[in-house]
Amino acid sequence: YTITVDDSAQGAAIDDTMYGVFFEDINYAADGGLYAELVRNRSFEFNSTDASGFTGLTAWQVVNGGGAAPTAQVVNDATRLNENNRNHLRLTSDGPGDGVRNLGYNTGFALKAGATYDGSVWARSTTAQTVTFALTNANGTVTYASGTVAVDGSDAWKKYELTLTANATVNDARLAVTGGAASVMGLDMISLMPHDRWVGKNGLSTLRKDLAQKIADLDPGFVRFPGGCIVNVNSHRAYTAANNFPRARSYQWKETVGPVETRPTNANFWGYNQSYGLGYYEYFTFAEDIGAMPLPVVPAVLNGCGQGFRANEQNELQRHIQDTLDLIEFANGPVTSTWGKLRADMGHPAPFGLTHIGVGNEENFPAQFITNFVQFRDAIKAKYPNITVISNSGPDDEGTTFEQHWAQNRANNVEMVDEHYYNSPTWFLQNNDRYDSYDRNGPKVFLGEYASQDAKWFNSLSEAAYMTGLERNADIVKLASYAPLLANVDNVQWRPDMIWFDNHQSWGSTSYEVQKLFMNNVGDRVVPSTASGKVMQPTPITGAVGLSTWRTAAKYDDVKVTSPDGTTLFSDDFNDGNADGWRPLANRGTWAVTDGQFVQTNTTAEDTLVAGPAVAATDYDVTMKATKTA
Numbered sequence: 001y002t003i004t005v006d007d008s009a010q011g012a013a014i015d016d017t018m019y020g021v022f023f024e025d026i027n028y029a030a031d032g033g034l035y036a037e038l039v040r041n042r043s044f045e046f047n048s049t050d051a052s053g054f055t056g057l058t059a060w061q062v063v064n065g066g067g068a069a070p071t072a073q074v075v076n077d078a079t080r081l082n083e084n085n086r087n088h089l090r091l092t093s094d095g096p097g098d099g100v101r102n103l104g105y106n107t108g109f110a111l112k113a114g115a116t117y118d119g120s121v122w123a124r125s126t127t128a129q130t131v132t133f134a135l136t137n138a139n140g141t142v143t144y145a146s147g148t149v150a151v152d153g154s155d156a157w158k159k160y161e162l163t164l165t166a167n168a169t170v171n172d173a174r175l176a177v178t179g180g181a182a183s184v185m186g187l188d189m190i191s192l193m194p195h196d197r198w199v200g201k202n203g204l205s206t207l208r209k210d211l212a213q214k215i216a217d218l219d220p221g222f223v224r225f226p227g228g229c230i231v232n233v234n235s236h237r238a239y240t241a242a243n244n245f246p247r248a249r250s251y252q253w254k255e256t257v258g259p260v261e262t263r264p265t266n267a268n269f270w271g272y273n274q275s276y277g278l279g280y281y282e283y284f285t286f287a288e289d290i291g292a293m294p295l296p297v298v299p300a301v302l303n304g305c306g307q308g309f310r311a312n313e314q315n316e317l318q319r320h321i322q323d324t325l326d327l328i329e330f331a332n333g334p335v336t337s338t339w340g341k342l343r344a345d346m347g348h349p350a351p352f353g354l355t356h357i358g359v360g361n362e363e364n365f366p367a368q369f370i371t372n373f374v375q376f377r378d379a380i381k382a383k384y385p386n387i388t389v390i391s392n393s394g395p396d397d398e399g400t401t402f403e404q405h406w407a408q409n410r411a412n413n414v415e416m417v418d419e420h421y422y423n424s425p426t427w428f429l430q431n432n433d434r435y436d437s438y439d440r441n442g443p444k445v446f447l448g449e450y451a452s453q454d455a456k457w458f459n460s461l462s463e464a465a466y467m468t469g470l471e472r473n474a475d476i477v478k479l480a481s482y483a484p485l486l487a488n489v490d491n492v493q494w495r496p497d498m499i500w501f502d503n504h505q506s507w508g509s510t511s512y513e514v515q516k517l518f519m520n521n522v523g524d525r526v527v528p529s530t531a532s533g534k535v536m537q538p539t540p541i542t543g544a545v546g547l548s549t550w551r552t553a554a555k556y557d558d559v560k561v562t563s564p565d566g567t568t569l570f571s572d573d574f575n576d577g578n579a580d581g582w583r584p585l586a587n588r589g590t591w592a593v594t595d596g597q598f599v600q601t602n603t604t605a606e607d608t609l610v611a612g613p614a615v616a617a618t619d620y621d622v623t624m625k626a627t628k629t630a
């Protein structure tokens with residue numbers, strides 16, 4: 001195979017930020033994943049809105065220290081910890097040792113012998129007592145670590161902290177929290193994290209170390225967050241008394257900042273509860289830690305991801321636009337500003353240097369979307385003219401919605417459009433030239449989500465090949481991120497994924513290795529090149545040379561397949577009388593090599609099929625010219 005490089009020519013400049021990561025709380029990527037909290041349902045807020053069968057006591061068991069069993073009641077009343085943290089546990093016990101036991105995520109708490117764990121609890125009681133944290137086996141007969149806090153009898157909510165040291169390495173421990181006296185006690189925000197967490201320039205984080213390190217090792221140019229479908233689905237109303245504290249809401253950044261005990265939890269589109277322990281401050285600081293540009297996506301006050309147009313909440317639009325302006329102030333504003341002060345209070349007086357923001361994710365309704373988008377964009381530009389505001393292309397790579405979105409984006413002089421597609425490896429190989437023909441005067445492209453739909457080396461190689469096409473078009477494709485980033489093997493809603501983990505280990509997929517290779521070797525400029533020679537095909541060839549999954553709106557031309565000895569197996573210039581010489585996909589054939597024989601099916605009279613000799617399906621010269629039309 002020969003690659004001819006023309007180093008006298010200048011190709012597109014490639015930005016350092018070209019390849020990044022897309023983090024979404026899908027597959028338990030945040031709670032039970034990157035967020036280092038080991039206690040599941042720590043604030044007793046789980047609810048059937050999150051998932052069928054969830055209750056305030058999901059992942060909790062009652063522990064009886066002797067005598068009558070205690071009552072462990074989840075209450076939502078005026079004695080709550082604060083307005084946003086509606087529920088807490090009321091434990092009524094007749095003596096010491098009564099309490100509750102948390103099951104943790106998946107198999108339980110993963111402990112390492114000698115490692116320390118940071119525990120905390122908010123408690124209130126009229127009875128002063130010693131509260132014990134114990135890491136134990138499933139039925140509490142073996143103790144791996146324990147510690148105590150002294151709860152006073154003031155009947156006021158206070159936070160108590162302790163450190164536990166494990167004496168064993170196990171992956172299925174439980175955490176028991178028990179009282180020291182007959183009493184009525186309120187408990188909330190029961191937390192335990194390994195002390196050995198990710199440390200970056202912002203210091204000790206609340207992120208799980210091995211997962212954060214794997215992301216850091218990619219050396220991403222940007223971090224897109226927090227979604228994905230979790231951004232825009234469900235109600236756009238705020239979590240307030242006036243709205244009766246809606247249980248399922250779009251991702252509203254203000255709910256995710258400030259002290260964790262004041263962050264309301266929310267139903268997650270992917271079928272669980274999101275604690276928001278991993279929130280906007282954590283995203284911004286982590287992005288900074290790993291030298292990546294932060295790229296938040298805010299709800300467009302429509303519903304993406306196939307959820308339909310939510311016309312009855314358009315009254316929320318102006319608040320969400322203001323929230324977006326406030327987000328930029330949180331990221332970049334002076335410490336004297338309202339939201340810049342919150343950033344400083346949380347530990348980061350310096351601005352985060354936000355330059356890009358996305359509005360909406362996979363919106364279904366181009367006309368309504370662009371109406372809302374333009375209002376966001378114009379408000380942002382009026383106050384922050386240097387922020388790039390990213391629109392999107394809808395949920396569909398192929399359909400009319402996609403084309404309509406692009407037309408609307410072009411008509412409204414949008415700067416950048418977020419495209420998403422998940423396709424076969426063949427599609428990625430055949431569409432390497434996708435961006436060659438994109439209008440150089442139109443919006444730039446942010447390829448915010450893509451993946452070849454399986455997890456084999458062939459998929460990853462097809463992604464690598466495709467990325468050379470992105471890079472060749474780096475003048476128009478400015479940003480690209482594989483998706484999704486993380487998956488907990490015990491809670492998978494989507495595959496393939498880039499990084500996999502369970503409670504105590506993590507590993508990268510083959511696509512992780514491809515992404516790492518590209519991100520760690522971003523060039524300065526494309527050097528134009530051409531390639532010629534034999535194309536190795538996998539055995540058997542199915543569709544790989546046949547364009548059988550070619551884009552719906554596409555046409556193609558000039559396909560020729562020859563055997564190693566030069567015999568033409570198939571050729572067709574598709575000169576079927578159309579004025580443009582291009583052949584519509586509707587008339588396509590399907591090509592395959594079966595039992596060593598090149599076969600075309602679905603042929604039409606216009607095709608010229610030459611049945612070649614029996615051949616080993618390993619090595620063919622393929623000449624293929626293909627393009628898509630608008």
Ligand code: AHR
Pocket residue numbers: 024026227228229230305361362420449483484494
């Ligand atoms: O990456 C998984 C999902 O795919 C995202 O949430 C959504 O944007 C897309 O449909």
